Amino acid sequence: MPTVFHHSGFRFFFYSNEGDPREPIHIHVMGHGGEAKIWLDPVKMSRHKGFDFRTLRTLSRIVEANAQRIEEAWHDHFGN
Known part of the structure; x- marks a missing residue:
């Protein structure tokens, strides 16, 4: 699970196996007792558990x- 970055106690990361065929660019977030999957383009929650709506807005x-940073890390890890 490559970690892209940490922010305020949250870990933003990818799973090494992101489906076959691979799903569109997204990021997983864990921390503060919750977990979420967020699509990048457009930024939109795919799923979440354990976060209140205020935290979800903050994560979005x-x-x-950090969209550019996430996209670059995605391509570095998975290729184009």
Whole structure:
């Protein structure tokens, strides 16, 4: 599970096996007792568990602010 970055106690990461065929670019988030999967384009929750709506909004904003970084890490790890 390659970690892309940490932010405020959350870990943003990919699973090494992201499906076959591979799903569109997304990021997984764990921390503070919850877990989420967030699509990158557009930034949208795929699924979540254990986070309140305020935290989900915060996570979406973090993903938006780091979208380029996430996309670059995705391509570095999985290729184009």
